[in-house]
Amino acid sequence: MEESLNYTRIAEAIEYIQANFKRQPRLEEVASALHLSSAHFQRLFTAWAGTSPKKFLQFTSLEYAKWLLKEQQATLFDTTFETGLSSTSRLHDLFITLEGMTPAEYQNEGRQLTINYSFASSFFGTILIASTAKGICHLAFVTEEVIAVQELRAKFPQASFQAQTDHLQLQALQIFQHTQPDLNQIKLHLKGTEFQLKVWQSLLTIPMGELTTYGAIAQAINNPKASRAVGTAIGSNPVAFLIPCHRVIQSSGIFGNYMWGATRKTAIIGWEGAQVYGEKEFSKDHADGLI
Template sequence: MNDQAHINYTRIAEAIAYIQQNFKQQPHLDVVADVLHLSPAHFQRLFTEWAGTSPKKFLQFTSLEYAKSLLKDKQATLFDATFETGLSSTSRLHDLFITLEGMTPAEYQNGGQHLTINYSFASSFFGPLLIASTAKGICHLVFVEEEEIAKQELIAKFPQAKFIEQTDALQNQALQFFQSKTPDLHQIKLHLKGTDFQLKVWQSLLAIPMGELTTYGAIAQAIDNPKASRAVGTAIGSNPIAFLIPCHRVIQASGVFGNYMWGATRKTAIIGWEGAQVYGEPTFK
């Protein structure tokens, strides 16, 4: 993604933030365009190109009532399948098999000693990224604001590892998610540093189909620990792999989207974009 594409995302993010703050007024296209200092025609074209749907429909996708309807209509069957059944055929990940491997106790305890980690910076529909990988899989993927800060945070997670700034085949494979709306992928491997509980929660997130939402309580039930909603929330907040492990699809039981490690506006943008890809131009009552 080039610099202009990132500028366009920044504009769309600003539009989404405005819509979030003023959704009760259902702001007209002209009003949002004026906030961005763009003509209505240019804003409509830019937004539709980026999101795959009109600003009006996107507003519906990201509204409280839409979130509630998804929870009401989908939650009953969302986790009927076991983890082994894989991802929904309605998902953009339908042709993808993701394997998740936890680091060994030794790797976990010694800060990545004897690990070689490749890392690189890249762009996406939703802002700049830092992605890192070991020989076994992607170990870190985050949205970044300042590259040097993001790099130091990565090093702090694996203080004993050897770091090489380069893009490898694993990273290129994962980055296809952010470079194409219809990536042709067959397998992505994740090599994660986490407790058994965290790994179980992160694994459960992979079962949420694209375009659907669930709650912290539903995740707790899915891992057979229904009283652990708070602990589930903490584990989700520690997710080291943005977007690929879709923690953005977990919202509050009320239907409010809630916070996100990489910004509430970005979470809203991703949810709305995914809904647009899966459901196109829906009809709302």
């Protein structure tokens, strides 16, 4: 009975927020509409919706702002006003936090961006690597080069593209030639939400030859209950190998899925282990199991 009542309350809260988001209602207002205390409502909503009332309001506001900017070609000022935000700086912060880019960048879709791209060979297959003036923005293992370029263009629909190898790409590709490359010398230009960027940053701290779990990454970013969201963010990683999402496995020890193929993930993990621990030591430790 209580569970049914709580579900009804949260459904009413969602409807209230969606109907009144242009006024940017405060927590106390929504809680009062449900005849609950603010603290009780906060706990209840977070438990049922998987996010806080504030975050849900932000997501609702963001989606409306995106529609105004993209479909209506509204100005930043008009979008701010229509979304109920107090200033364009709040609109800017909303986009940076949840979308990983400024409102203008979202509206332009990379219109002022020039992207160089090229193909290269690696131990694990052909690679498409792309860069802006700021750093590497894309790296993927590919099978069909034409399709790979089409997918890259779809990520930055208004950008200018040129088939060209530059020094940023050459520097990044050294990771396939050295056991312990200096990642600090490799520049990245990433587009993602604040949460995605935190996850990707955490992946960069996993040493070569070592593995971790989705739960451990969630702990590392101080969000221990977000293992599933961590998995989604890892699955959105735009830069293969450089951002080592292949080093994250299930807590059961199963390697799990990989955007560029489970077999490739297994091969990369095995190769990195051999590079770090050495073929002789690896052979000695596992000889009994191979005879």
